[in-house]
Amino acid sequence: MNASAGRAISDYQIQFLYRPGKHLSLGQFETLAGELRECAATCFEEVPAYQCLVETREALSDKVLAVAWRRDGHIGGLCSAVLLPVEGVGEVFHLGLTCVRPEDRSAGLTHILTSKVAVEYLLRRRPLSKVWLTNAACVLSSLGNVALYFDEVYPGPEFAEQPGETHLRIARAISEDHREKMFVHTDARFDEDAFVFRRANAGNCFQKKAEDTRFHHRRADLNDYYSNLMGWSDGDVVLQVGSFSLLTGARYFGSRLLSSLRSRGAKVRVSARPHKGTQAA
Template identity: 30%
Template sequence: MLLDYDTEVFLRPGLTLPNKEQIISLQAELCALGRVCLDPLPRYQVFDLTSPTALDDKIIVTIRQEHELIGFVSGVFLVIDGLETPVLHTGITVIHPNHRKTSMKRLLFSNLFMTALSEYPQGIWVTSLAEVITSLVQFANYITETFPAPQWIRETGRSCPSSVHEMIAGQISSKHRSKMCISPTATFDEKTFVFSGSNDWPEGKAFLKDVDDPKMLHRDAEASQFFRQLLRKGCGDEVLQVGFLNLQKILASMENEGYAATEGNIISKL
C-alpha cells in the first residue's frame, strides 16, 4: 500500500527553478515548517534568507499531504579538493511533529540518495553529522565504507579512517563548517571524527539532543553503544560520518525495508 504522500525532488533549485518567485516561495515554505520544529530557527542552509544562493547547491526533497508541506530533507553539495565529484552532505531533515512516527524519514532519504545517484551513477561520497544515535546507525546501514561505524572495523580490521576519509573530513573542518552549522570553536578529533561542542553555540541550540534519551537509541544495541561512547552528555558533540554511496548497496537496503522505485515518485513505500 502506498503512503498518502506527494513527494517532489528539487535538484539545485536556486539554479533550475524557472523564476525567482518560485525560489522565494519554496524557501518561505521550508522556513515556515522549520519554525514549527526548530527554536530558534538557525540561520544556515535553506533557512538563510540573507543568502541569494541558499538553494543553489542543494538537493531538496519535499513531502506534502493534501498540498501541505509536512517534511523535507535538504542535502548540500560540497566541493572537496582532490575529488572529481562533489561530496553530498545529508544536511537538514525537518518533519512535522504529527508525522514523526511514520516512515517519512526513510522516504525522504531514499529519494535524496537516488537523486544523487541519478546525477553521479558511478557513486558519490556522502557525509552525515549527528548526535542522534539512530541516525548514525542508520547511515552506516545504507552507506558503504562508512567511518566511523562498527561495520568499518569488521570489514577492514582497522579502527582508523582511510586517506580519503581523512581528506574529506579535514576539508570539512577547515572550509565547510558554516554549511554544516558546526560551531567555529568546536574541536575536531581526527581519529574519531567527533566535533566536540559542534552544537554548543547559538546557531546550534535548536539541534541539541539528550544522547541518553531511549528514543534516540537504535534497536541494534551494539551499534548504539559504539556511537554513544563517542559523545559526551549535554555538550553538543556531533559525529561526522563519511562513506560512499553506491547503487547496489542502497537498492539492497531499500529492498530489505520494503521500498521500491515507482514512476512519478522516485521511491515509495510498498
C-alpha cells in the first residue's frame, strides 16, 4: 500500500515566506535552504542551481514562497515565486518553481501551495489593484492551469490573438534582463510572435518529452494548444504573461482567499525544527 494513501492537507502546516533571505536568522536560513533542496532532490535526478534552491541569502531575498511542512519536520512541497522589477510596470510576480515529494502528491499540494503564495502576496502588496505575473514552462499541466486560473493570459486560447502593450513590455524585459531567474539559456532565441524561448531548456533537467503524459493537462484542448507552440525535441519554453487580482482570487482560490483574510497578522510556528519566530505574511 502506498505510504501516502489517505494523506490530507490537515497533515501539513502551510507557511508563507516573503523575501526570507532578508530577515531569517542564520540558523533559520540554513535549515530552510537545506530542507528546500532535500524536497527538490526527490523531484530531480540532480538538484539544479536555480531559484530558491541556490543556498545563498541573495537567492532567497527576491523570492515569495509557500511551503508545506510535514509533522516530521520536513518539507513535503514548495512553491517559490520570483519578484522581477520591470520598468514601466513595477514588480512582476513570476511563478517559478513547484516541487512536491512523490509520497506527498495525494494531498493536492500543488494547487494549495500555488494559491497560497499568490493570494498572500496579493493581500500583502496589491490588495486593491492587480498583479502582473509570468510563467515560463514546457510542462503542459502548468501552462494549462495558468491559462485557466489567471486573467489576461497570453498566449492562451481564451485571450486575444495578439499580446497587449504591457504583455510585450514584460516579455521583452524578461528576455533582456531576467533569463537567469528562469533558467533560460542565454543563447536561446525569444520568438516574440509565439512568446516562446527557442531551445531554452535544451539538454537540461527541465526538458520534457511530448509523449510523457505525466506532465499533460487533464484538458486535451489545452495540451494541443500549447504543444503546437513548442518544438519538444528542441527544448522550447512557453512564456505566459497574465494578471491576477482579488476578483481572480474570489473566482478560483475562494476558500484559500477567505482563510488568508481571516488569518492576516497571525503568527505561524512551522515545525519543531529551528524555525522558531518565523512568521507567515
